[in-house]
Each structure stands twice: as structure tokens, then as C-alpha cells.
Amino acid sequence: MMNMNSSINNIDIEKLDQIERGKRIKYIRENELNMNKAQFAKEIGISGQFLGLVEDGKGNLVYKSIKKLKDLSGHSADYILYGLDDSIIEKTKKCLQDYSESQIINSIETIKKIAIFLKNI
Numbered sequence: 001m002m003n004m005n006s007s008i009n010n011i012d013i014e015k016l017d018q019i020e021r022g023k024r025i026k027y028i029r030e031n032e033l034n035m036n037k038a039q040f041a042k043e044i045g046i047s048g049q050f051l052g053l054v055e056d057g058k059g060n061l062v063y064k065s066i067k068k069l070k071d072l073s074g075h076s077a078d079y080i081l082y083g084l085d086d087s088i089i090e091k092t093k094k095c096l097q098d099y100s101e102s103q104i105i106n107s108i109e110t111i112k113k114i115a116i117f118l119k120n121i
Contacts, residue, residue, distance in 0.1 A: 019057030026055040
């Protein structure tokens with residue numbers, strides 16, 4: 001049986017995650033998209049009032065709104081929801097743009113072979 005402290009800690013962590021998510025969404029809106037609440041809310045299909053709740057950590061976006069936000073901002077859902085760094089995706093795309101798909105696949109296979117070799121040493 002789950003003890004009371006464990007249950008409270010889970011609620012606290014979820015609430016903190018929700019607050020941080022709201023801060024990220026507000027940052028994207030204000031600093032990256034330069035939109036006011038009304039414009040932004042309309043773009044992602046919610047009311048300005050509900051957006052205020054989300055940004056204050058008192059509400060969560062549904063899948064449809066997260067997808068619209070993802071498409072609008074260019075950020076991954078992992079970044080929006082969890083704060084995971086998504087800049088590596090763009091950096092990787094830039095690094096690999098000069099190579100063909102077959103060259104990239106062959107390189108990955110080579111890296112796998114090296115990893116197996118090193119593991120067995």
C-alpha cells in the first residue's frame with residue numbers, strides 16, 4: 001500500500017512540473033513568438049483566460065493544443081512538456097545536411113560496431 005508521504009510527494013512533483021511547464025509556455029509566447037495572450041491562445045485553440053491558468057501552472061493543455069504549440073514554436077513536445085533540450089535536433093540536422101542518407105546509416109552502423117568492440121574489451 002502507498003504511504004501518505006509518497007502520495008503527497010507525487011502530487012508536489014506533479015504540481016511543480018505543471019508550474020515549470022506553464023513558465024516554458026509563457027516564455028515561448030513572450031520571448032520567442034512575441035505574441036500577446038489573446039493571439040497565442042487563438043493560435044493554439046484555447047481561450048485567453050485558460051491560457052492564463054496554464055501559464056500560472058493551474059491548468060494543462062490537451063494534446064490538440066500541444067500539437068499546435070509544437071508546430072507554431074518549432075519546439076518538440078518533450079521540451080514543451082518536460083523541458084528536455086531540443087536544440088540538439090537542429091544542431092544534428094545542420095551537421096548532417098551535407099551527407100546522404102546511406103552515408104549516415106553506414107556511420108551509425110560503424111558506431112554500433114565500435115561500441116560493441118569497446119564493450120567487449
